Amino acid sequence: MRPQMTPRGVRASDPALRGRLRADKAFMGGMLAISMIAVLPLVLILLFIIIRGASSINWQFLTELPKPMGEAGGGISNAIVGTVILIIVASVISMPLGILSGIFLSESGKSGLGRVTRLSVETLMGVPSIVIGIVAYVWVVRPMGHFSALSGGVALAMIMLPVITLSTEETLLLIPMSLREAALALGVSYPRTVLKVILPAGASGVITGALLGVARAAGETAPLLFTSFGSPYMVLDILKPMASLPQTIYFYATSPYPAWQTLAWGASFVLLVLVLVLNLLTKLVTSRWKTQF
Amino acid sequence: MEDSVLTAEETILETRDLTAGFDGKDVVHGVSLAVPKWKVTAIMGPSGCGKTTFMRCINRMHELAPNAQVSGEVLLDGQDVYHINPIELRRRIGMVFQRPNPFPTMSIYNNVVAGYTLNGARMDRTDRDQIVEETLRRTTLWDEVKDALYRRGSFLSGGQQQRLCIARALAMKPEILLLDEPTSALDPKSTAAIEELIVSLKGSVTIVQVTHNIPQAARISDYTAFIHLGELVEFGPTNKLFTVPKDKRTEEYLSGKFG
Amino acid sequence: MPIAQIDDLKTRLVTYARLVEDMIGQCRSALVNRTPDVLSDVVQKEEPRANEFEVEIEEECTSLIAQHQPMAKELRTILMVGSMTNDLERMADHAVNIAEAALECIGLSASPAEGNLLRLFDETLGMVDSAVRSFIESDAALALQVCEADGGVDRLARDILERMSASMTQDPFTIEQSLCILKIAGNLERIADLSTNIGEDVIYMTEGRVIKHHREEEQ
Numbered sequence: 001m002r003p004q005m006t007p008r009g010v011r012a013s014d015p016a017l018r019g020r021l022r023a024d025k026a027f028m029g030g031m032l033a034i035s036m037i038a039v040l041p042l043v044l045i046l047l048f049i050i051i052r053g054a055s056s057i058n059w060q061f062l063t064e065l066p067k068p069m070g071e072a073g074g075g076i077s078n079a080i081v082g083t084v085i086l087i088i089v090a091s092v093i094s095m096p097l098g099i100l101s102g103i104f105l106s107e108s109g110k111s112g113l114g115r116v117t118r119l120s121v122e123t124l125m126g127v128p129s130i131v132i133g134i135v136a137y138v139w140v141v142r143p144m145g146h147f148s149a150l151s152g153g154v155a156l157a158m159i160m161l162p163v164i165t166l167s168t169e170e171t172l173l174l175i176p177m178s179l180r181e182a183a184l185a186l187g188v189s190y191p192r193t194v195l196k197v198i199l200p201a202g203a204s205g206v207i208t209g210a211l212l213g214v215a216r217a218a219g220e221t222a223p224l225l226f227t228s229f230g231s232p233y234m235v236l237d238i239l240k241p242m243a244s245l246p247q248t249i250y251f252y253a254t255s256p257y258p259a260w261q262t263l264a265w266g267a268s269f270v271l272l273v274l275v276l277v278l279n280l281l282t283k284l285v286t287s288r289w290k291t292q293f
Numbered sequence: 294m295e296d297s298v299l300t301a302e303e304t305i306l307e308t309r310d311l312t313a314g315f316d317g318k319d320v321v322h323g324v325s326l327a328v329p330k331w332k333v334t335a336i337m338g339p340s341g342c343g344k345t346t347f348m349r350c351i352n353r354m355h356e357l358a359p360n361a362q363v364s365g366e367v368l369l370d371g372q373d374v375y376h377i378n379p380i381e382l383r384r385r386i387g388m389v390f391q392r393p394n395p396f397p398t399m400s401i402y403n404n405v406v407a408g409y410t411l412n413g414a415r416m417d418r419t420d421r422d423q424i425v426e427e428t429l430r431r432t433t434l435w436d437e438v439k440d441a442l443y444r445r446g447s448f449l450s451g452g453q454q455q456r457l458c459i460a461r462a463l464a465m466k467p468e469i470l471l472l473d474e475p476t477s478a479l480d481p482k483s484t485a486a487i488e489e490l491i492v493s494l495k496g497s498v499t500i501v502q503v504t505h506n507i508p509q510a511a512r513i514s515d516y517t518a519f520i521h522l523g524e525l526v527e528f529g530p531t532n533k534l535f536t537v538p539k540d541k542r543t544e545e546y547l548s549g550k551f552g
Numbered sequence: 553m554p555i556a557q558i559d560d561l562k563t564r565l566v567t568y569a570r571l572v573e574d575m576i577g578q579c580r581s582a583l584v585n586r587t588p589d590v591l592s593d594v595v596q597k598e599e600p601r602a603n604e605f606e607v608e609i610e611e612e613c614t615s616l617i618a619q620h621q622p623m624a625k626e627l628r629t630i631l632m633v634g635s636m637t638n639d640l641e642r643m644a645d646h647a648v649n650i651a652e653a654a655l656e657c658i659g660l661s662a663s664p665a666e667g668n669l670l671r672l673f674d675e676t677l678g679m680v681d682s683a684v685r686s687f688i689e690s691d692a693a694l695a696l697q698v699c700e701a702d703g704g705v706d707r708l709a710r711d712i713l714e715r716m717s718a719s720m721t722q723d724p725f726t727i728e729q730s731l732c733i734l735k736i737a738g739n740l741e742r743i744a745d746l747s748t749n750i751g752e753d754v755i756y757m758t759e760g761r762v763i764k765h766h767r768e769e770e771q
Contacts, residue, residue, distance in 0.1 A: 178394040182458070185354060186408040186465065187384035196411050200398045508621050535623045537760030547623035549553065 046272070053269030056262050062270075066232055066248075069257055076267050078234045079248040082149070083218060083274075085236070086228060086244055089153025090217055094160040095210055101161075102168025102206070103194055109169065118169075125162035132158045133223025141227060149235070149242035152228025159220055160213035167209025171202040204289035208282050215278040219271060221246035245271045298327075305330040305499050306351065306469060311365035313343075313350050315358060321347045322523040323365070328469075328516075333491060333500045335514035335531070337507065339551055343523040344503045348471050351501070352386040353379040369468070384408070387462030388471045392478050393454035395446035395461070402442040404457055405429060408465040424464050432460040432490055452483020456490065463498070470494070472502040476509070488513050507547060511535050519543045553620035558629060561612055562687075565633050565640075568605040569684040571598065572640050573677065575647040576743065579736075580673040583654050591658075594651040602644040609637045625757070632757040636687070639746045639753075643680070646739040646746075653739070657732040668715065669733055672708045676740045676747070679705065683750040692758045698751035699763070705744040712737045 064075030140151035183193040229241040253264035306328040320343040349355040429435040476484040582590040686694035716730040
């Protein structure tokens with residue numbers, strides 16, 4: 001018996017069909033419910049932070065240094081500047097390395113050295129960030145004798161590196177062989193082909209990878225605790241300890257002073273906005289600049 | 294009685310006992326062929342017969358494939374191409390592929406001169422403009438794109454993109470142009486336009502074209518080579534090969550008995 | 553292209569050829585038996601049928617070429633079938649001329665069916681038959697024989713011409729009959745010529761050799 005099509009959907013006259021449609025709806029409903037539950041934590045976090053933190057945001061907050069303990073007011077300008085500087089240092093170290101190794105992996109990924117490289121990079125990706133922090137401590141802080149933004153940058157670079165490398169490799173592997181052949185057939189040497197044809201064609205993917213790396217590094221706290229350490233002052237010298245948003249949040253949230261705790265909420269809000277903006281930027285880059293083949 | 298054997302002056306490229314393949318397995322077996330200068334030579338045969346592999350040995354693209362092997366000689370104007378720097382060689386022997394592949398991040402203008410700019414050649418603006426206009430006129434693209442030279446090449450239709458790829462190869466002023474089934478991905482109108490283009494190039498460029506489109510080979514080529522299972526079965530002037538082929542296998546292929 | 557279509561075309565040509573052969577044969581028996589009805593049939597019934605055949609076959613050749621873009625032997629076959637159709641049509645025309653001349657001859661007193669003319673008929677019919685068989689069997693050697701037999705037919709025809717010339721000078725009353733005979737002989741000679749054309753076409757079809765100019769040089 002054929003079900004009749006009605007404006008509200010199929011009205012089944014066959015009982016077996018009716019049973020199946022009910023099961024169908026139940027399943028869809030269940031999936032929707034579970035998805036809502038998965039989204040819930042994110043929504044709750046966002047709400048929480050917005051409620052607690054948004055109220056602290058004002059011009060003062062963003063441009064002043066923190067006040068000494070106990071005093072009300074103050075701002076997180078040094079943390080914001082510090083995060084930016086740390087990211088710049090980390091990027092300067094990790095991006096060239098990451099992109100070049102990504103190129104290497106995409107071209108020779110199957111060779112012996114390629115497989116070893118990939119294994120190393122994937123392992124590094126899984127190393128807990130605090131362990132990376134300790135490594136940076138041993139490599140940079142100890143020899144220098146004091147904390148510094150440089151060591152923080154090194155730690156963040158190690159966190160960013162695998163993300164950039166693997167993302168670059170993935171992007172370049174997607175570029176069709178025909179493009180390489182087109183360049184090679186014109187008598188272009190291999191290195192030039194990679195640099196002037198392949199890389200530009202994969203630019204959006206590479207940039208996306210870089211932005212993702214930055215987004216990940218911007219929020220890392222543990223490694224910074226014993227590398228860049230933090231500072232109540234506005235510091236611009238990378239050889240000195242420097243404040244940063246995640247570290248500030250940690251320090252001030254665990255402090256007994258309500259004024260500082262408020263700063264922590266505000267800083268959380270700012271950090272959240274930063275990460276969100278980076279993710280949106282990534283999506284923008286992908287949609288506007290993606291090369292069509 | 295027409296002789297299909299070419300004289301030395303007429304020959305621009307010669308292969309001697311060329312054998313090539315992958316992973317220890319040969320797909321081209323001892324092909325010895327003389328390609329006449331400034332004419333269109335079609336290389337036809339059923340799918341998988343080795344004709345593309347053969348052609349890619351000419352500009353040494355074959356050796357870029359993993360586990361590729363090749364033996365025998367390929368002589369360009371008497372010089373063994375395997376003793377010439379492959380990068381140099383590929384500037385003298387251009388190639389156009391089955392699927393149009395203009396550089397997607399470059400404008401039409403830059404695509405045409407890509408062979409120069411990617412190689413770091415310094416040219417002033419007027420020289421570049423001249424090459425672009427000359428080459429686009431030669432490939433009958435000029436009127437269609439002259440107002441959109443700085444737009445990306447990927448906005449063109451398939452047939453136009455392929456003509457752009459031919460222009461890109463021609464801009465290098467190659468001695469030989471290798472075409473790998475250049476119209477198999479195009480609609481009939483674009484195919485006709487490109488066939489016209491190829492015919493117009495006779496007399497100034499030597500063209501070798503791989504095709505499995507028998508009527509196309511018959512229409513545009515002066516000489517045809519028939520390759521089957523990696524061997525050169527027959528080679529001769531097109532009008533003779535298509536009316537009175539000497540080998541039974543050629544006859545059967547032309548009658549559509551296998552393909 | 554599918555073999556069936558070429559075979560079909562060849563069959564049609566053979567049917568056409570046999571019809572034309574028949575027309576000539578009937579003229580011969582009508583002369584011997586003095587049956588004018590047969591001759592009228594040749595002119596009025598057989599010739600239109602022959603013309604139909606010709607048009608049909610020509611159209612089929614054209615559409616096969618357009619649709620299948622044949623090459624090599626298939627192409628030569630189709631083109632030669634077209635050429636042979638043309639030759640057969642002219643043969644049919646000559647057969648009609650023979651029938652009309654024979655109709656005149658029969659009305660006269662003496663029998664025009666004299667020895668040499670009948671021999672000429674037989675030789676010519678032999679050539680036509682061989683030509684058609686060489687096509688059916690793709691036999692280039694047989695086709696070559698047809699081309700070479702033309703010499704014999706020419707000699708016979710010349711012979712008849714001399715005899716009739718002598719006869720006309722000697723006895724003016726035989727002029728009408730002699731002219732009849734000469735007309736028939738002339739047409740038979742041209743039919744034989746056309747058979748050699750068919751032979752040459754068969755050789756090109758099977759072997760791709762063109763022998764037309766050689767033959768002219770030999771003669």
